[in-house]
Amino acid sequence: MFKKILFxxxxxxxxxxxxxxxxxxxxxxxxxxxxFHVIEKKDPGEALADVDEKSILEVNxxxxxxxxxxxxxxxxxxxxxxxxxPCGRILEEIQRNKPDLLVMGVSAGGEKSLGNDIxxxxxxxxxxxxxxxxxxxxxxxxxxxxxxxxxxxVFATDxxxxxxxxxxxxCRLAKKTGCELHIFHAQNTSLTPESQVFDQNAIExxxxxxxxxxxxxxxxxxxxxxxxxxxxxxxxxxxxxxxYARENYADLIIMAQDSQNPxxxxxxxxxxxxxxxxxxxxxxxxxxxxxxx
Amino acid sequence: xxxxxIIDDDPVIRKYLASLLNDNGYATDVAxxxxxxxxxxxxxxxxxxxxxxxxxxxxxTRFFSKLAQDKVKKNIPVIVISGMSGNExxxxxxxxSLTKPFDQKELLKIVRDVLK
Numbered sequence: 001m002f003k004k005i006l007f008x009x010x011x012x013x014x015x016x017x018x019x020x021x022x023x024x025x026x027x028x029x030x031x032x033x034x035x036f037h038v039i040e041k042k043d044p045g046e047a048l049a050d051v052d053e054k055s056i057l058e059v060n061x062x063x064x065x066x067x068x069x070x071x072x073x074x075x076x077x078x079x080x081x082x083x084x085x086p087c088g089r090i091l092e093e094i095q096r097n098k099p100d101l102l103v104m105g106v107s108a109g110g111e112k113s114l115g116n117d118i119x120x121x122x123x124x125x126x127x128x129x130x131x132x133x134x135x136x137x138x139x140x141x142x143x144x145x146x147x148x149x150x151x152x153x154v155f156a157t158d159x160x161x162x163x164x165x166x167x168x169x170x171c172r173l174a175k176k177t178g179c180e181l182h183i184f185h186a187q188n189t190s191l192t193p194e195s196q197v198f199d200q201n202a203i204e205x206x207x208x209x210x211x212x213x214x215x216x217x218x219x220x221x222x223x224x225x226x227x228x229x230x231x232x233x234x235x236x237x238x239x240x241x242x243x244y245a246r247e248n249y250a251d252l253i254i255m256a257q258d259s260q261n262p263x264x265x266x267x268x269x270x271x272x273x274x275x276x277x278x279x280x281x282x283x284x285x286x287x288x289x290x291x292x293x
Numbered sequence: 294x295x296x297x298x299i300i301d302d303d304p305v306i307r308k309y310l311a312s313l314l315n316d317n318g319y320a321t322d323v324a325x326x327x328x329x330x331x332x333x334x335x336x337x338x339x340x341x342x343x344x345x346x347x348x349x350x351x352x353x354t355r356f357f358s359k360l361a362q363d364k365v366k367k368n369i370p371v372i373v374i375s376g377m378s379g380n381e382x383x384x385x386x387x388x389x390s391l392t393k394p395f396d397q398k399e400l401l402k403i404v405r406d407v408l409k
Contacts, residue, residue, distance in 0.1 A: 148355045
């Protein structure tokens with residue numbers, strides 16, 4: 001399933017949970033792992049030549065020391081350090097080497113940044129998740145890093161076209177790993193955050209309708225997947241997804257990321273995806289809509 | 294006599310925990326991985342489990358999630374004993390989490406409190 005993994009790291013403790021998961025997946029799937037570090041250019045005018053080969057080698061040594069415990073275990077690892085804008089460099093690396101998976105942490109703010117302020121929640125992961133053409137596995141909380149295997153996966157759907165891509169990925173993963181697949185949708189209890197909550201009969205009617213829809217949409221495509229569940233709960237989407245994953249001991253949440261402006265460094269990641277990433281007790285895998293030819 | 298299952302892939306830790314708990318009046322059984330532990334839990338009854346996290350094969354977290362899905366066994370209290378950083382976040386429903394190397398007095402106090 002995963003042959004080439006790219007682990008983008010700031011080599012700080014904010015990326016430690018992601019490191020644990022990246023090395024663990026690489027060991028489990030005997031995958032080649034590239035540890036990718038970008039030395040950020042503080043000054044836009046700073047020339048690439050300012051950091052010479054010797055400095056890069058020194059940084060590589062620091063990374064080797066930082067991840068010594070992980071690197072001491074058997075596996076195919078490579079360390080690459082370059083200079084530039086982290087988002088751009090990570091995306092270039094994805095385009096060039098086409099990894100099966102990008103693993104990264106949330107480099108700033110971490111668990112404390114649960115609000116909507118893009119600056120405190122780490123802008124690199126948001127930009128990369130929006131624009132990446134390979135699946136992005138985000139590990140934010142330490143709680144999400146105790147990851148032994150893929151045996152219980154929650155696919156959270158909003159029934160969008162991009163969700164179909166994420167569903168295909170979830171199915172492939174379930175067939176390859178034999179994991180249990182939970183197809184989950186959270187039904188909003190009001191049309192907008194400001195509007196009144198529907199009465200319970202209306203909510204339950206919507207749940208039944210969405211459950212029927214979900215069974216029709218996904219049920220027929222579950223051939224070859226022995227263990228699966230289709231669930232619809234009512235409530236605020238990100239809370240219900242995190243809750244459902246926790247209560248079902250999920251190892252992974254798969255979601256679609258459908259950005260209108262994938263290259264934008266100022267537009268925020270979809271709020272549900274972002275909140276799930278920041279709060280989930282397991283890694284979150286984001287799938288982007290395919291690039292237009 | 295209260296019976297405790299020790300799950301750890303490190304034989305030194307298993308032996309140390311078994312001696313410590315036996316010396317303090319508890320019966321023990323040991324498992325070196327999650328699968329062996331699940332077989333033991335299915336066959337016998339335990340009052341408490343000490344659980345390592347990073348083990349070959351399935352991690353301790355997977356063992357716990359399987360245990361939690363068993364209507365009867367899910368009530369067995371679990372103490373996480375692991376060398377992994379941040380292990381207090383690994384299993385929110387564990388009764389306690391200790392980091393190796395741990396203080397034996399602290400462990401015994403937790404065990405006594407849980408099995409009171």
